[in-house]
Amino acid sequence: MLLHYFDLSWRSFKRTPLVSSLMVLAIAIGIGVTMTSLSVYHMMASDPIPSKSSQLFSVQLQIMDDGNTWWTKDNLPLQLTYKDATNLYRANTEGKRLSMLRSGFSIYTDSDTVKPFSKSARMTTPEFFDMFQLEFLYGNKWSQQQEENAAPVVVISEELNERLFAGENSVGNIIYLDNESYEVIGVTKNWPLVVKYYDLNNGAFNEPESMFLPFSLVEARELGNWGNTNGWKHEDVRSFKAKLQSEMVWVQFWVQLNNAKQKQDYETFLMAYMEEQQKRGRFNRKELIYSLRDVNQWMEYNNVISEDNKILVALSFMFLAVCLANILGLLLAKFLRRAPEVGVRRALGASKRQIFLQHLVEVAMLGCFGGLIGIVLAQLGLWGVRQSYDYYSSIATMDITMLLSAPIIAITTCILAGLYPAWLVCKTNPAIYLKSQ
Amino acid sequence: MLKMNNISKIYQTEMVQTHALQDFSLQVDEGEFIAVTGPSGSGKTTFLNIAGMLEPFSEGEYLLDGIDVGKLNDNQRADVRNQKIGFIFQGFNLIPDLNLYENIEVPLRYRGIKAAERKRRIEQCLEQVGLASRAKHLPQQLSGGQQQRVAIARALAGEPRFLLADEPTGNLDSLMARQVMELLEQINRDGATIVMVTHDPELARRAPRNIQVVDGQLADFTLYQGAQNLKNVAGA
Numbered sequence: 102m103l104l105h106y107f108d109l110s111w112r113s114f115k116r117t118p119l120v121s122s123l124m125v126l127a128i129a130i131g132i133g134v135t136m137t138s139l140s141v142y143h144m145m146a147s148d149p150i151p152s153k154s155s156q157l158f159s160v161q162l163q164i165m166d167d168g169n170t171w172w173t174k175d176n177l178p179l180q181l182t183y184k185d186a187t188n189l190y191r192a193n194t195e196g197k198r199l200s201m202l203r204s205g206f207s208i209y210t211d212s213d214t215v216k217p218f219s220k221s222a223r224m225t226t227p228e229f230f231d232m233f234q235l236e237f238l239y240g241n242k243w244s245q246q247q248e249e250n251a252a253p254v255v256v257i258s259e260e261l262n263e264r265l266f267a268g269e270n271s272v273g274n275i276i277y278l279d280n281e282s283y284e285v286i287g288v289t290k291n292w293p294l295v296v297k298y299y300d301l302n303n304g305a306f307n308e309p310e311s312m313f314l315p316f317s318l319v320e321a322r323e324l325g326n327w328g329n330t331n332g333w334k335h336e337d338v339r340s341f342k343a344k345l346q347s348e349m350v351w352v353q354f355w356v357q358l359n360n361a362k363q364k365q366d367y368e369t370f371l372m373a374y375m376e377e378q379q380k381r382g383r384f385n386r387k388e389l390i391y392s393l394r395d396v397n398q399w400m401e402y403n404n405v406i407s408e409d410n411k412i413l414v415a416l417s418f419m420f421l422a423v424c425l426a427n428i429l430g431l432l433l434a435k436f437l438r439r440a441p442e443v444g445v446r447r448a449l450g451a452s453k454r455q456i457f458l459q460h461l462v463e464v465a466m467l468g469c470f471g472g473l474i475g476i477v478l479a480q481l482g483l484w485g486v487r488q489s490y491d492y493y494s495s496i497a498t499m500d501i502t503m504l505l506s507a508p509i510i511a512i513t514t515c516i517l518a519g520l521y522p523a524w525l526v527c528k529t530n531p532a533i534y535l536k537s538q
Numbered sequence: 539m540l541k542m543n544n545i546s547k548i549y550q551t552e553m554v555q556t557h558a559l560q561d562f563s564l565q566v567d568e569g570e571f572i573a574v575t576g577p578s579g580s581g582k583t584t585f586l587n588i589a590g591m592l593e594p595f596s597e598g599e600y601l602l603d604g605i606d607v608g609k610l611n612d613n614q615r616a617d618v619r620n621q622k623i624g625f626i627f628q629g630f631n632l633i634p635d636l637n638l639y640e641n642i643e644v645p646l647r648y649r650g651i652k653a654a655e656r657k658r659r660i661e662q663c664l665e666q667v668g669l670a671s672r673a674k675h676l677p678q679q680l681s682g683g684q685q686q687r688v689a690i691a692r693a694l695a696g697e698p699r700f701l702l703a704d705e706p707t708g709n710l711d712s713l714m715a716r717q718v719m720e721l722l723e724q725i726n727r728d729g730a731t732i733v734m735v736t737h738d739p740e741l742a743r744r745a746p747r748n749i750q751v752v753d754g755q756l757a758d759f760t761l762y763q764g765a766q767n768l769k770n771v772a773g774a
Contacts, residue, residue, distance in 0.1 A: 449645040450620020
């Protein structure tokens with residue numbers, strides 16, 4: 102019977118092509134607008150590393166003396182001082198951890214076909230690759246010993262390898278970063294990251310860096326920070342060495358804690374560390390505070406999805422509601438015009454339920470058509486967003502979840518809009534129309 | 539087959555109560571052919587709508603084939619209507635988008651009959667009304683008489699025991715009216731019970747039993763012996 106209802110719906114579509122097309126267009130526009138904003142929201146909100154997002158924690162310490170304030174909602178600085186990061190990294194604790202910051206270089210090679218250019222780089226400890234699940238195309242990460250010795254080695258991304266070495270295995274080759282030579286020891290596979298969750302200070306939707314170097318090089322070669330450096334009190338910082346010893350925060354620190362026990366132990370350790378630092382004259386405050394936030398908490402804390410995004414999604418759904426209100430009116434007109442036919446069907450044995458279902462199938466079919474065209478419109482909308490704002494290029498896309506959601510949302514909302522007209526037509530008194538036809 | 543006891547139908551508006559039927563009692567036996575006559579607005583169509591369960595009644599009791607119609611809900615009424623009753627309307631009431639085959643198929647689909655059986659019945663009914671070659675035609679491609687024959691075929695396809703006809707020849711010229719009437723008589727001879735509302739006294743006289751409705755009440759009852767004899771002869 103359901104197939105028969107689809108057949109009747111298609112005939113009805115063909116019988117009133119203009120009204121039906123108008124309805125489909127209204128649904129398509131509503132779905133197109135809604136899916137454009139919803140797709141962006143969905144990509145922003147999606148878990149970037151679902152397999153271990155609850156095991157990776159960003160570490161924050163309240164280093165400021167009492168009476169000082171920060172702009173975050175809990176008054177905690179987002180980064181650590183160099184000495185805290187170094188101390189925490191060297192501490193004998195369970196679980197992987199890493200220190201890192203964003204830097205950058207001008208790059209050139211021995212090839213005269215590649216012009217010099219500048220690129221940002223991530224100065225980090227070798228745990229970075231395991232903790233954030235980067236895979237290698239060629240070679241590998243640097244060793245712990247190379248980290249300690251500030252070895253001049255570099256891991257480059259697949260994209261940079263393509264640009265510098267035409268995609269060949271470049272392990273063992275030399276590249277020049279700010280006139281210093283570095284040996285390529287690894288090439289990472291493309292890292293499709295929608296939200297750059299590991300460094301939200303420098304643009305949540307920026308591309309990941311394409312070079313990774315030992316963190317120890319920062320001190321050894323006095324490398325500049327391409328990210329944020331913030332202070333909270335007056336310090337006479339006139340040299341790089343002074344900066345390393347200062348209370349300025351500029352290093353990001355993450356730990357991987359695989360279970361509740363590890364987390365609890367680490368919290369105890371952090372408290373003990375701060376107490377010990379307090380004895381050395383730092384952390385001049387009554388209450389010692391730290392924070393461990395996992396990936397999703399970190400994204401929420403940093404307002405990756407702003408209120409504006411939420412309002413935009415709400416507005417787009419309101420626009421869809423307006424479209425549906427129009428459809429409701431058109432459906433009412435279309436269905437009630439068909440009341441005489443419904444009267445005949447009722448006289449011939451159709452129950453109200455069957456008439457109701459027949460009309461809901463018709464509405465669902467309109468919703469399906471609208472949803473499919475809506476996907477095309479949403480793709481156009483997302484393309485427009487990508488063209489307008491390069492920053493959103495990684496998130497202005499529609500993944501398979503959103504692709505499947507579009508027709509489901511269209512059909513569901515259309516059925517909601519069609520409930521009243523379908524109910525109205527199924528409860529018409531057939532006797533009225535049988536005589537008057 | 540049909541038994542109505544003291545049926546009343548009141549149409550209520552804010553200002554006025556209209557008694558379309560009052561204390562209307564009638565018994566129709568299996569195999570009868572009844573013509574219902576009466577002036578316009580007398581309640582003939584209301585009676586037919588109640589008999590066909592298209593309208594509820596206000597008071598009284600209505601038994602159709604032993605089923606107390608007053609106790610049925612909407613879905614049950616639809617089922618009984620579909621199983622036991624065939625309708626023929628003055629305006630044919632064919633669905634314009636469906637061809638003849640599909641029009642006749644409508645009640646069979648609601649009954650849940652399988653496609654092969656539907657096909658058999660439709661072809662048989664189209665044959666019976668002499669339109670087998672027009673199965674793929676749309677209603678508007680046929681004359682009024684042919685459309686009414688399709689409506690009769692649609693009513694017959696469900697193999698109903700009870701046929702309700704509301705002015706079945708009202709929109710037809712006399713020749714076509716006669717043909718349709720002959721078809722109804724044949725259907726009655728085949729065993730179906732027929733109740734026909736008509737304005738036409740000539741057609742009414744051809745029915746074995748006549749009832750007249752005036753002001754919502756049964757006014758007169760006449761048995762036309764000649765017609766009855768005709769039926770008996772055919773039956774023999």
